[in-house]
Structures are given as C-alpha cells and as structure tokens.
Amino acid sequence: MTEPAAPQTAPGATPTAAPVPAPTGAVEVQLHLLDPDLPPPAYAHPGDAGADLRTRTDVVIAPQARVTVPTGVSIALPEGYAAFVHPRSGLAARHGLTVVNAPGTVDAGYRGEIAVTLLNTDTEHPIELARGDRIAQLVVQRVEHAVFVEVDALPGSVRGAGGFGSSGGWAAAPGGAPG
Numbered sequence: 001m002t003e004p005a006a007p008q009t010a011p012g013a014t015p016t017a018a019p020v021p022a023p024t025g026a027v028e029v030q031l032h033l034l035d036p037d038l039p040p041p042a043y044a045h046p047g048d049a050g051a052d053l054r055t056r057t058d059v060v061i062a063p064q065a066r067v068t069v070p071t072g073v074s075i076a077l078p079e080g081y082a083a084f085v086h087p088r089s090g091l092a093a094r095h096g097l098t099v100v101n102a103p104g105t106v107d108a109g110y111r112g113e114i115a116v117t118l119l120n121t122d123t124e125h126p127i128e129l130a131r132g133d134r135i136a137q138l139v140v141q142r143v144e145h146a147v148f149v150e151v152d153a154l155p156g157s158v159r160g161a162g163g164f165g166s167s168g169g170w171a172a173a174p175g176g177a178p179g
C-alpha cells in the first residue's frame with residue numbers, strides 16, 4: 001500500500017493589523033454571529049473588495065472532493081444588495097482550493113448561515129482546514145432587479161450572437177458556440 005499523500009494545510013493566518021476602518025458611505029449590513037468565538041468577517045486592507053469568511057469547523061477535503069463548510073455568519077443585506085462568495089486567490093494558487101459555485105450568491109432576504117462549498121482541485125493532496133481559517137471572501141454589491149420584457153426580435157449589436165471564443169485566441173473552442 002502506498003503512503004497517503006500528506007495533507008496540505010491551508011492556513012488563513014489571522015491578520016494581526018487593526019480592523020480596517022469603514023470608508024464614508026459604506027453600506028451597513030446587519031450581522032449575526034452564530035459562533036461568537038470566531039472573528040467577524042473583516043477586510044484585510046483598506047480598499048479590499050472582499051471581507052474574509054472563516055470556517056467554523058475543522059475539515060479535511062480529499063483530493064478532488066467538495067465540502068460545504070459553515071462560516072458561523074448570517075447577515076441581513078439591505079434591499080437592492082447581494083453578497084457574493086468568492087474564492088481566495090492565495091489558497092487557489094497554492095493549494096488548488098476553490099469555490100464550486102463561484103461566486104456563490106447570498107440574497108438580501110437570506111437569513112440562514114452563510115456556507116461555502118469548497119472544492120479541492122488538487123489530484124493528490126488533501127487540504128486540511130482548521131476552525132477559524134479564512135476560506136473565502138464575501139463581496140457586497142448593489143444589484144439591479146430587472147423587468148424582463150418579451151420582444152419578437154432583439155436590437156442588433158456589433159457582437160451579435162458571437163461568444164464562447166468567437167473573437168479567437170488560444171482559448172477558442174474548436175467546436176465553437178454550443179447549441
């Protein structure tokens with residue numbers, strides 16, 4: 001039997017700096033901490049778009065497995081806002097850790113615990129996360145609510161129906177657009 005691959009620890013080291021002050025005009029989001037022993041979501045630097053989310057449980061993610069991880073955080077966003085759960089680039093680049101449904105959408109009306117569905121894209125190494133590690137980031141954004149108006153024909157545009165690599169480059173799929 002071969003030795004199992006050593007787990008990769010993906011530490012989300014707790015920032016030691018003082019909390020980043022909120023800029024003028026920052027939107028207020030009500031926060032309920034389901035685990036008061038964990039720090040609340042926080043921006044690591046002024047100007048950061050995402051506030052870090054932490055896992056409230058220890059978890060080991062096997063190679064190519066996915067796990068839904070609780071964060072201990074629930075929020076009430078104002079109407080007209082949504083929050084998006086994005087991966088952290090360092091964990092993605094170093095360990096292959098990503099968010100399956102990136103970005104996950106947290107609706108303004110959602111009052112449950114925010115969870116993050118993580119995927120270990122590495123084919124060999126498990127990823128070991130400890131309670132309190134920073135696993136993802138939450139981006140709060142204003143969103144429009146659309147009124148969908150059915151029409152018989154859409155107005156023309158330069159792009160037209162071109163997509164899925166239509167402009168060329170190395171990523172152009174040989175099969176072209178689906179459908």
Ligand SMILES: O=c1ccn([C@H]2C[C@H](O)[C@@H](COP(=O)(O)OP(=O)(O)OP(=O)(O)O)O2)c(=O)[nH]1
Nearest residue numbers: 085101103104105106107110113114115116117
């Ligand atoms: O990464 C995520 C994505 C979603 N959610 C929560 C908040 C969101 O408001 C709710 C529903 O998410 P979504 O609409 O993406 O899920 P669905 O599969 O369409 O379920 P539903 O039928 O409940 O809308 O789940 C999270 O906690 N984390």
